[in-house]
Amino acid sequence: GQRAKRAVEESRRTIAETIGAHPSEIYFTSGGTESDNWALIGGAELGQGQLQRTSAAQAKGTSESSSSEADGSSSSHPVGHIITDVIEHHAILHTCEYLEKRGFDVTYLPVDAEGHVDPDAVMAALRPDTVLVSVMAANNEIGTLEPIAEIGKRLKEYENAHGQRILFHTDAVQAYGHIPLNVDALQVDLLSTSSHKLNGPKGIGFLYIRRGVKLPSFLHGGEQERGRRAGTENVAGMVGFARAAEIACAEMDARRARETTVRDHLIARLLAEIPFTTLNGDPVHRLPNNVNVCFKYIEGETLLLLLNEKHIYASSGSACASGSLDPSHVLTAIGVSHEDAYGSLRLTLSPETTMQDVNEVVELLKPIVAYLREQSPLYKKLSL
Known part of the structure; x- marks a missing residue:
């Protein structure tokens, strides 16, 4: 037991160092989805409680508040407002939908054609009852890096000017271990990650909770994780995650440079050598291992099957959404038509x-795309 406890705390220290945090701010979870749920639901509940205490203090002793409480007006029981954006992972979007059913008001900000959230739009959406802002660090489908x-800087300035505490959360599942992350530089209060995105074990992640943020417990039971996240510790997962994070962060600069060079070469060849191909996401400020393109006039699922036969494993849209007949919500949000979205292909590079x-991938893709277009009525109509 003592050896396991020491291993857990050493893992916590190792991971904290990778994001510039204190070990006491790291809480192990089962992965990114749990971390996102805890951050949003816990953050919303914390903010709701603060709003209600403020409202009660302001209303105390006034005749207006007495009549409001008597007639059951909802103004004396504020719920809270959350800001996020339309291209978040479904772990965020579906949790926001759940919170809407509980009475929270959620603003879903649009993004530009490359998938960027505008900081000005975030600030313009703030309200007196805003309790939480959640914007992902890097998009899991198109790779765009968010500001x-x-x-974080603008929200802190707003808090200092108005005295309104608004929690700032970022889903860093796709970014952690691939780009530098420092919680103080980002000025985030909550940060979610998952181990498997940096070749660590599955079923383990962490939520960073800034000191002073009294986030409510998400899982109830035992006293694990300092009483804030119940459940028997996944000691092997924690140790494996810490080791994977240590390696990924130590090798990050060299790996990023290498992957970026290979990524840009792949993008350049695809755009130059396969007609009617477009890049999705920011061409520069994107994850070093992400390539997402649309091949017009083809169907992406058929393309995937043909690539699988050649032992090239890719995805069309988000891997988490495979099996869905709906086009990617991320691609449609950046203005890609439904027809073009169905012809999307995401290739993820590895350090190797x-x-x-x-x-070799480009040389395999060229005849496959040409073959599929020959079967496409839209392409045949274009070539007439």
């Missing part, structure tokens, strides 16, 4: 992916 540090690998 988290700028949003070489120039030779991506050159």
Whole structure:
């Protein structure tokens, strides 16, 4: 038991160092989905409680508040307002839908054609009852990096000017271990991650909770994780996660440079050599291992099957949404038509992916795309 406890705390210290946090701010979870749920639901409940205490204090002793309480007016029982954006992972979007059913008001901000959230739009959406802002660090489908540090800076300035505490959460599942993250530089209060995105074990993640943020417990039972997250510790997962994070962060700079070079070469060849191909996401400020393109006039699922036969494993839209007949919500949000979204392809590079690998992928893709277009009524109509 003592050896396991020491291993857990050493893992906590290792992970805290990778994001510039204190070990006491790291809470292990089962992964990104749980971390996101805890951050949003806990943050919303915390903010709701603060709003209600403020409202009660302001109303105390006034005749207006007495009549409001007597007639059951909802103004004396504020719920809270949350701000997020339309291209978040479904772990965020579906949790926001759940919170809406509980009475919270949620603003879903649009993004531009490259998938960026505008910090000005975040600030314009703030209200006196805003309790939480959640914007992902990097999009899981198109790889676009969001201006988290700028949003965090602006929210802190707003708090200092207006005295209104608004929690800031970022889903960093896709970004952690791939780009530098420092919680003080980003000025976030809550940050979610998952181990498997950096080649660590599945079923383990963490939620960073800034000191002073009294986030309510999400799972109730035992006293694990300092009484804030019940359940028997996944000691092997924690140790494996810490080791994977340590390696990923130590090798990050060299790996990023290598992956970015290979990524840009792959994108350049696809756009130059396969007609009617467009890149999705920011061409520069994107994850180093992400390539997402649309091949017009083809059907992406058929493309995936043909690539699988060649032992090339990719995805069409989000891997979490495979099996769905709906086009990617991320692609439609950045203005991609439904027809083009169905022809999307996401390729994720690994640290071992070489120039030779991506050159072979391009040479395999060219005849496959040409073949599929020959079967496409839309493409035939275009060529008439």
